[in-house]
Amino acid sequence: MHPDELNALQRAAADDPGIAGFPGPDGLRVLGRRNRKPEGLRKNTGAEAYTDDLALPGMLHAKLLRSPHPHAQIVSIDTQHATRIVGVHAVITGEDLPTKYGIIPWTRDEQALAVDKVRYVGDAVACVAAVDEDTANAALEAIEVEYEVLPFYLEPEQALTAEAAAVPIHGPKREGRNGNVTKHVELEFGPVDDLMAAADVVVEGDYYFHGTTHAPIEPHCAIGHVDADGLLTVWSSTQVPHYLQRELARVLGLDVARVRVVQPAVGGAFGGKSEPFDLEFCVALLALRTGRPVKLLYTREELFYSHRGRHPMRMWYRVGASRDGKLKAVDARSLLDGGAYASFGLVTTYYSGQLLTAPYELESYRFDSTRVYTNKPPCGPKRGHGSVQPRFAFEISLDKLAAELGLDPIELRRRNFMGTGRTVNEFRVQSNGFLECLEAVERASGWKEKHRKLPYGRGVGVAGSCYISGTNYPIYPNDMPQAAVQVQVERSGRVSVLHGASEIGQGSDATMAAIAAEELGVPLGYVRVLSADTDIVPVDLGAYSSRETLMVGNACVSACRQVAERVRGSVGSALGIPPERVRLAGGWAFDAEEPTRDDRRLPIAAAFQIAEAEHGTLGAIGHYNTPKEGVHGEYRGGTIGASPAYSFTAHVAEVEVDPETGFVDVKTIWVAHDCGKALNPMLVEAQMEGSAYMGFAEAIFEHQVMKRGNPEGGLHDAPSLLDYRIPTSRDCPEFVSLIVESADPEGPYGAKEAGEGPLHPSLPAIANAIWDAVGVRMDALPFTPDRVWRALRDHSARSA
Amino acid sequence: MRETLSLTVNGDLIETSAPTHYTLLETLRYILGLTGSKQGCDKGDCGACTVLLDGEAILSCILPVQEAAGRSVVTVEGLAGGPRPSPLQDALDLTGGAQCGFCTPGILCSATQLLAGNGSPTRDEIEHALSGNLCRCTGYTKIFEAVELAAAACRSGRTAGEVLAARAEGG
Ligand code: FES
Ligand code: FES
Numbered sequence: 001m002h003p004d005e006l007n008a009l010q011r012a013a014a015d016d017p018g019i020a021g022f023p024g025p026d027g028l029r030v031l032g033r034r035n036r037k038p039e040g041l042r043k044n045t046g047a048e049a050y051t052d053d054l055a056l057p058g059m060l061h062a063k064l065l066r067s068p069h070p071h072a073q074i075v076s077i078d079t080q081h082a083t084r085i086v087g088v089h090a091v092i093t094g095e096d097l098p099t100k101y102g103i104i105p106w107t108r109d110e111q112a113l114a115v116d117k118v119r120y121v122g123d124a125v126a127c128v129a130a131v132d133e134d135t136a137n138a139a140l141e142a143i144e145v146e147y148e149v150l151p152f153y154l155e156p157e158q159a160l161t162a163e164a165a166a167v168p169i170h171g172p173k174r175e176g177r178n179g180n181v182t183k184h185v186e187l188e189f190g191p192v193d194d195l196m197a198a199a200d201v202v203v204e205g206d207y208y209f210h211g212t213t214h215a216p217i218e219p220h221c222a223i224g225h226v227d228a229d230g231l232l233t234v235w236s237s238t239q240v241p242h243y244l245q246r247e248l249a250r251v252l253g254l255d256v257a258r259v260r261v262v263q264p265a266v267g268g269a270f271g272g273k274s275e276p277f278d279l280e281f282c283v284a285l286l287a288l289r290t291g292r293p294v295k296l297l298y299t300r301e302e303l304f305y306s307h308r309g310r311h312p313m314r315m316w317y318r319v320g321a322s323r324d325g326k327l328k329a330v331d332a333r334s335l336l337d338g339g340a341y342a343s344f345g346l347v348t349t350y351y352s353g354q355l356l357t358a359p360y361e362l363e364s365y366r367f368d369s370t371r372v373y374t375n376k377p378p379c380g381p382k383r384g385h386g387s388v389q390p391r392f393a394f395e396i397s398l399d400k401l402a403a404e405l406g407l408d409p410i411e412l413r414r415r416n417f418m419g420t421g422r423t424v425n426e427f428r429v430q431s432n433g434f435l436e437c438l439e440a441v442e443r444a445s446g447w448k449e450k451h452r453k454l455p456y457g458r459g460v461g462v463a464g465s466c467y468i469s470g471t472n473y474p475i476y477p478n479d480m481p482q483a484a485v486q487v488q489v490e491r492s493g494r495v496s497v498l499h500g501a502s503e504i505g506q507g508s509d510a511t512m513a514a515i516a517a518e519e520l521g522v523p524l525g526y527v528r529v530l531s532a533d534t535d536i537v538p539v540d541l542g543a544y545s546s547r548e549t550l551m552v553g554n555a556c557v558s559a560c561r562q563v564a565e566r567v568r569g570s571v572g573s574a575l576g577i578p579p580e581r582v583r584l585a586g587g588w589a590f591d592a593e594e595p596t597r598d599d600r601r602l603p604i605a606a607a608f609q610i611a612e613a614e615h616g617t618l619g620a621i622g623h624y625n626t627p628k629e630g631v632h633g634e635y636r637g638g639t640i641g642a643s644p645a646y647s648f649t650a651h652v653a654e655v656e657v658d659p660e661t662g663f664v665d666v667k668t669i670w671v672a673h674d675c676g677k678a679l680n681p682m683l684v685e686a687q688m689e690g691s692a693y694m695g696f697a698e699a700i701f702e703h704q705v706m707k708r709g710n711p712e713g714g715l716h717d718a719p720s721l722l723d724y725r726i727p728t729s730r731d732c733p734e735f736v737s738l739i740v741e742s743a744d745p746e747g748p749y750g751a752k753e754a755g756e757g758p759l760h761p762s763l764p765a766i767a768n769a770i771w772d773a774v775g776v777r778m779d780a781l782p783f784t785p786d787r788v789w790r791a792l793r794d795h796s797a798r799s800a
Numbered sequence: 801m802r803e804t805l806s807l808t809v810n811g812d813l814i815e816t817s818a819p820t821h822y823t824l825l826e827t828l829r830y831i832l833g834l835t836g837s838k839q840g841c842d843k844g845d846c847g848a849c850t851v852l853l854d855g856e857a858i859l860s861c862i863l864p865v866q867e868a869a870g871r872s873v874v875t876v877e878g879l880a881g882g883p884r885p886s887p888l889q890d891a892l893d894l895t896g897g898a899q900c901g902f903c904t905p906g907i908l909c910s911a912t913q914l915l916a917g918n919g920s921p922t923r924d925e926i927e928h929a930l931s932g933n934l935c936r937c938t939g940y941t942k943i944f945e946a947v948e949l950a951a952a953a954c955r956s957g958r959t960a961g962e963v964l965a966a967r968a969e970g971g
Contacts, residue, residue, distance in 0.1 A: 040893040041885055043901030046836020046876035050902065053835035217840040217848055217902040217936050267838070267902025268936045300841040505900025505937050682896040686942060690899065693939030721845035721934060729930040729940045 029585055030518040031749060034682040037510040038529050039265070039503070048265045051221035051237045056293035059223070060089055062286055063136035063296070064278060065126040065143050066305065067118035070375035070714030071152035071169065074116055074125065074145065082128060082142040087135035089290045091143070093126045097285055099251040103243060103275035105476050107182070107342035109170055112251065112281035118147070119169050119340035120375050121706075121714040122305030124278045129286040129294050152714060153180070154706055156314075156337045156372035169340060169373040182338050182371040183349040187637060189357075189424045190364030195329040199320025203400040206316055207393035208780035211337065211704040212697075213309035214382055215726055218267020219298040220306065224283030226291065233260040236280050239269040239502045240542035243475065245534045247276040248284055263532035269504040270694070271381040272308055274544045275343060304719035308380030309704055311348060311371070312337040313389040319397040325405050325412045329364045332356070332390065336371040336379075343380035345371045347640060351386025354641030356394055357423040358466035359434035359648050360416040365424045375714055376706050381544065383694055384467065384759045395463035395764035396779060399771065408451065409462050409768065410442050413650075426633030429646050431752070433674030433742030434464060437650035440672035440738040445652040451772060457657055461768025464650045467757030468643035469676075469747065470547025472626040481623035483551040484538035487516060487559040489567075489618035493587075493605035495520055496528045497559075500540025501552040503531055506755050507683040508548045512556050514680060515748065519560035520567075521584030521604050538621060546753030549679065550644060551624050553748035558622025566618065570611035575600055627746065645744040647752040648674040651692065651761035653733075655769040662789025666696055666766055672738040676752035685737040687754040692735050693727065695762025701725045703782050805869040809834070810878025824868045825849045825860035828875060836876040836905050840934070847933035850906035851875045857913045859932075876905035879912055888912060891950035891960040892943070899937035906933045911947050919955055921947065 026032060042048040079091040094115035102108035114125050126143050130136040151167055153159035159169070159180040168179030196202060222236040232254060238244050241261040249256040266273065279296040286294040298306065313336050320329040334352050338345045353367030367390075382388075402409040420429050441462065442448070450460045474482055486498040497516045501508040513527040530536060540552060564584055571589045572579035577600070583592040589607035591600035602610070612618050632642035650672050656665045671688045678684040702724065707715045718724040743750025767778045776791045804817040809832065818827045825842075828834045828851070840848035842861050849861040852874040860873075880886050885893070888911055898904040907930060914921055914929035921929070926947045927940075935943065953960045 034894075034896075036893050037896070039901075040896075040898060041889070043898040043904050044889040044893050044908065045880060045885055046834075046905050048901055049835070050838070052839065053829075055830075055833075215936060216900070217846060217934060218838070218900065219840070266900060267840075268900040270936070300843070300845075505902075507896075507899075682942075686896050686899055686938065689939040689941045690937050694936075696939075720843065721841050722843075726934060726936065728932075728934060729927045729944075732940050735939050735941050 028518060028749070030514050030524060031679045033680065035510065035514055035524055035680055037507055038513045038527070039509060050218055050265045050267050051223060051235050052297050054223060054235060054264065056223065056225060059293040059295055060129040060131060060286070060290060061133045061136050062127055062129045062283055062294050063133065063140055064124045064282065065140045067114065067121060067123040067125055069118060069147050069149050070121050071150040072118050072147040073150060074114060074118065075148050076146045077126060078144040079126065082139040085135065085139050085142060087131040088128060088139045089292065090129045090286050091126060091139065092282065092285055097251060097281055101247045101251050101276055102342055103344055103475060104342065104346050107346050109342045112278045120377055122377060123340065127282040127286065129290055152375040154374055154376060154708060154713060156335050156374055159372045159374050169375060180373045182342055182345045182373055184370045185349050185353065185637060186368045187353060187425070188366040192329045192331050192364045192366040195364045196318060196320040196331060199328045200323040201401065201404050202318055202320045203397050203404060204318045205393065205397055205400065205779055207396065209310070209313040209389035209392060210781045211310060211312035211379070212382065212702040213304060213307055213704045213724070214270040214272030215303065215721065215724065216268030216270060216272055219300060219303055220273060220277060220279060221295070221297040222280045222283045223293060223295045224287035225293040226287045231258055231260065232284055232288065233262060234280055234284055235262045235264055237266050237273055238263055239266060239273045239504050240275065240544065241502065241532050241534055242500060242539055242541055244276050244280060248280065251281055252284055260535040263502055266502065266504040269543065270383045271385060271544065274381055274542065275308065277306060300721060301719040304716050304724065305377050307339065307377035307704065308343050310382040310388060311379040313352065315390060315393040317393045317397050319401060321401055323405065325401070325407050325415045327360055327362050327416050330362050332367040334367070334369040334390065336369060338371045338373050339376045339378035340373060341378040343378045344385065348381065348386040350637055350640040352390050354425060355387035355466070355468065356390050357425045357427065358429055358646055359418055359432060359464055361418040362424040383691065384756045385545065387467065388760050388763065391465050391760045392763045392781070395761065396767050396777070399461065399768040400777070410438055410447060413438060413464055426638060427642050428631045430746060431645065431676060431742040431744035432648060433740040434648040434650065436740045436742070437648055437672035437674055438464065440740060441650045441652040441670045444736060444738055445654065445670045447652055450654070454773070457659060457773055459769045459771065459773025460652055460654045461765045461772055462650065462652050463761035463764040463768060465757060465760035467647050467753060467760065468545055468641065469550040469645040469647060469753040470626070470643055471545050472628060472631060472642040472644065473639050474541055481625045483540050483555040484621055484623040485512065485552060485555040485559045486538055486621045487563055487619060489520065489563050489608055491605065491609045491612055493522055493526050493608060494528065495522055495526055496530060497556065498530045498537045499552055499556065500537045501531055501548040502543035504543050506543070506687060507680065508543065508552065510683060511549055511553060511679055515553060515556045516560055519557060519564055521586065521589065523587055546756045549751050549753060550747050553751060554624035555622045557748050558624065559620045560622070562620035562622060563618050566615045567607050567611040570614045571602060571607045574610050644746040645676065645752045647676070647754065647757040649757045649761055651765040653762070653765040653769045655766060655773055657770055657773045657788065659774060659792055662785040662787070662792060664700055664770060664783050664788055666700065666733040668734045668736060669696060669762060669765070670736045670738065671758050672740055673754055673758045674740040674742050674752070675754040676744045676747045677741050677750035678739050679749065679751050681739055684739055684754045688737040688758040689735040691756065691758035692762050693732060695759040696733060696766065697727050699763045699766045699781060700783055701727055803866065805866060807868045807870065808872040810874055818865050822865045823861050824851070824863040824865045824873065827865040828860060834875050834877055838902050838905055840902065847906045847910070848903055850909040850933060852909050852913060855913065855916065857910045876908055879908055887953045887960055888915060888947070888950040891953060892946040894960050894964060895942045895946040895949060897938060897942040897946040903933055903935040907935065907943055915947070915951055915954065920951055
């Protein structure tokens with residue numbers, strides 16, 4: 001190795017705070033530190049390319065024509081005039097893309113462009129590609145669609161009636177059923193009725209979650225391109241490139257191997273980009289038809305209609321406990337408002353019950369959940385999929401129970417702590433830091449001095465939760481790995497990590513880079529990450545259900561260790577020591593027993609070169625698959641919600657309520673989260689703060705709501721970022737992040753998720769704090785001033 | 801219909817032609833290829849398109865491009881003014897204040913204006929200066945920290961990294 005190269009490498013190692021220092025108590029040098037993200041400075045200098053930042057020569061622009069009716073039969077579509085406009089290259093309608101798709105293989109009920117009927121205001125019916133957006137918009141105006149309007153249903157209760165069943169939104173799956181029911185799940189664990197009857201105290205409640213949307217700041221965008229060979233490439237702001245690739249191929253009738261999906265940088269997703277959308281199919285087909293690249297960028301308004309946000313949910317809960325506060329029976333019934341299509345709804349319906357059973361020990365549990373179609377934008381997965389709503393209902397129930405029993409609500413939660421082992425619905429929990437989470441928020445918030453002790457108008461509330469680190473089973477059944485990572489090690493010392501995880505702002509690229517640097521002993525700056533391009537990287541299932549750190553992280557560890565083993569072998573022979581004694585760290589390969597001896601160490605690049613000479617070019621693919629044995633129950637549905645590892649969270653929220661106006665000012669939210677092991681504490685805190693923010697926003701500000709009545713029924717009430725209020729920098733409470741680590745045997749270095757779990761407790765903690773402050777129970781969201789004011793008025797009327 | 805106009809962008813005097821109905825944002829992104837400024841709503845609600853016009857943070861998605869004629873525009877690409885990131889960009893990177901990074905260019909422009917006129921902004925002043933820039937990822941905490949860090953770095957003539965290291969050592 002040339003001495004200049006060598007010096008450069010050592011300098012880089014010395015500059016790198018994660019490398020030069022001594023290892024931490026856990027023996028790690030790079031992981032566990034607040035490292036910068038590999039793409040961080042690109043994002044901070046405007047150099048990062050998002051989908052709409054890409055432009056291809058000769059690119060056309062596409063626009064979608066959307067339905068003005070919530071429910072109507074399409075009688076005819078006339079595109080002749082539109083086609084004749086100068087600058088219009090193609091117009092497509094439902095007949096051009098008739099194959100149904102959907103993220104869940106058993107519930108494919110969507111078409112890129114509606115065929116026969118439209119099911120919500122905003123359902124796409126035609127798409128135009130033209131030289132520019134203005135021409136495309138003019139062409140939309142020239143398309144004539146004749147509709148025959150049908151009765152529409154904006155509430156699930158309405159969709160369940162016999163009249164609605166006669167004109168259902170989707171045809172029934174079986175004769176005699178109401179087609180408006182998407183899914184019904186009923187599961188019981190233990191003798192709920194007996195234990196409820198025997199309980200010393202039972203609290204009942206009727207709770208309502210109102211529906212919210214993701215509102216990422218980047219609108220969805222996709223570009224289709226077909227090369228001279230007929231190979232289709234779609235760039236898209238998606239968080240599931242692999243599933244998108246499969247569905248594109250299926251709907252377009254192409255060979256999957258001839259479809260490439262590339263995910264450029266994504267400007268926020270939160271679950272709102274985790275399934276295929278109309279625009280992706282349309283740009284693909286339009287590119288195939290015209291031979292030109294085609295881009296489609298949603299308007300902000302279109303995002304509110306594409307939606308897939310959190311389901312409105314009506315929930316009835318009965319919770320029975322013994323006098324000492326031990327939970328005996330939980331009986332839950334939920335009605336989910338699904339909107340016009342299935343989306344992830346089958347899973348949502350299960351999650352609304354299955355994910356509630358930790359961190360507490362429940363002696364018995366029953367849930368009965370029904371998802372119903374309505375003529376509204378489809379609901380789907382939003383951060384904390386399916387479980388934020390029931391957690392809201394349940395954690396308020398626990399607060400009521402504590403009040404009834406005269407127990408401190410934190411103490412009540414402690415008494416019911418499940419520890420590790422099996423949940424009542426038989427999920428295997430191997431690590432559980434919930435008690436530490438409770439303790440952390442109790443201490444940091446000054447809980448003991450505040451709860452029931454603050455002056456009227458001011459209060460604190462607590463809530464806990466549990467979430468999954470990925471799901472044990474992929475969305476389409478198969479036995480192949482859930483994640484894989486390819487690592488290439490080059491003789492200069494450069495390491496490339498090729499992985500399929502979707503970087504959507506959460507830091508998956510940073511996590512993989514840090515793992516590679518840790519395992520192979522190179523400075524972070526020597527690691528390049530290439531992700532989410534289906535032509536280049538191994539298959540990964542995408543950024544959903546908080547799976548990436550655990551699954552892709554494990555795959556990355558496996559790939560790196562395969563290479564490291566070869567390097568250690570070769571270096572061991574060169575230094576005359578057994579390979580087990582060779583350590584790769586800090587830019588060196590050295591003898592772990594005599595780390596400072598110059599003749600017992602080699603610069604890492606020289607070590608790679610020796611290994612390359614012995615073994616050939618260095619590289620490996622590592623993969624990870626989830627455990628299937630003994631991790632869930634064998635009952636039907638027992639696999640849904642089962643995860644390799646579970647994360648835990650506790651929040652305390654402090655609020656000030658103005659009794660005159662009903663305005664709730666959330667002052668501080670203390671968030672303690674058990675992420676197993678913080679591979680980068682900065683990224684973990686970022687997820688905790690972002691999650692708590694989003695929960696707070698749903699509690700106080702946001703409401704995805706449609707107008708009622710005729711003629712505007714089904715129109716979005718506030719489809720802009722001005723009217724759909726999301727918190728500004730002036731609206732947010734202070735977020736205090738408290739990281740808890742209970743290493744999980746299944747996670748890489750013990751790591752579990754941090755991106756979704758910390759959202760859940762925000763809403764019930766705020767509700768419980770409002771009760772502490774002013775004595776009213778807010779069982780229905782959101783806590784806007786008018787609603788809180790009304791609750792206060794009703795409360796004082798009752799007590800007068 | 802197109803119209804030619806000249807304006808200064810990131811220090812360069814540029815002569816260009818844009819459709820008459822184009823906004824400054826469209827001109828920057830789709831004609832000049834400066835895609836750093838983002839479009840989140842295209843109607844003045846989100847702040848992702850914020851740039852500096854004669855030093856003042858404005859929403860480029862609602863500014864007809866003619867109104868920028870003869871004036872000086874600085875976008876996120878021009879904030880560094882050289883090969884190294886500005887102290888603010890560096891600080892935002894160090895605190896992890898850019899998650900998805902889509903609001904970041906706008907945040908940087910608003911905060912740059914703040915710091916140009918106020919070397920020691922309070923939390924309240926920072927919150928105020930950023931109140932037109934929606935961020936959906938961060939809850940703003942790490943963004944506030946970054947602005948404070950950048951201010952501290954500029955005051956002490958050290959880099960953001962050095963300020964953090966000194967703090968870690970209690971200095
Ligand atoms: S894009 Fe200009 S304010 Fe949203
Ligand atoms: S970092 Fe994603 S919107 Fe601010």
